[in-house]
Amino acid sequence: SAVISQKPSRDICQRGTSLTIQCQVDSQVTMMFWYRQQPGQSLTLIATANQGSEATYESGFVIDKFPISRPNLTFSTLTVSNMSPEDSSIYLCSVEGVDRSEAFFGQGTRLTVV
């Protein structure tokens, strides 16, 4: 199994500002995934981050709004830029297991934009 640490666990931010969320994994992984869970909703994939290349974004998500870094095989960051109240969500980092048969999740970052 993989142990994932996310920082911060929660934050309250002013609209128009940016927040960077960190995701640290206790083992090397090829791909890391960032999800958004809006209040009362299911998880939606934002992007897939592969070390050494640009992240791949899902429909409805753009790099200017959600820039992602993946400097090495155990770490990634997601930035939520120019925030508005609609960005208030839980953001989760995820990785696949070694045998690709399971996804592991961090505890999430609960973001409130005021």
Place this chain on the structure above:
Amino acid sequence: AQSVTQLGSHVSVSEGALVLLRCNYSSSVPPYLFWYVQYPNQGLQLLLKYTTGATLVKGINGFEAEFKKSETSFHLTKPSAHMSDAAEYFCAVSDRTSYDKVIFGPGTSLSVIP
């Protein structure tokens, strides 16, 4: 493309009663199937998964699910509900043939009535 549907956004059962949460999937390739649970203000926890082999899968906390290919279903059951089972449950599917993201269903909120 893969997708997941969960019948019933909210299910209520009495303590001690059978829990049945429905999940149907769509996948063009043999899927991996998962049930995740999310307790209030917590991250996601894997309940059980189907990859290959036995179609009846047992998970943690007394839950089990049966993969029925002919019905494209992966319903979650527990013989006797406990108060601590109250949570949000997500069915999910992923593509086993390549690195791929996990696609989540909309979720079912389970309430347990004393």
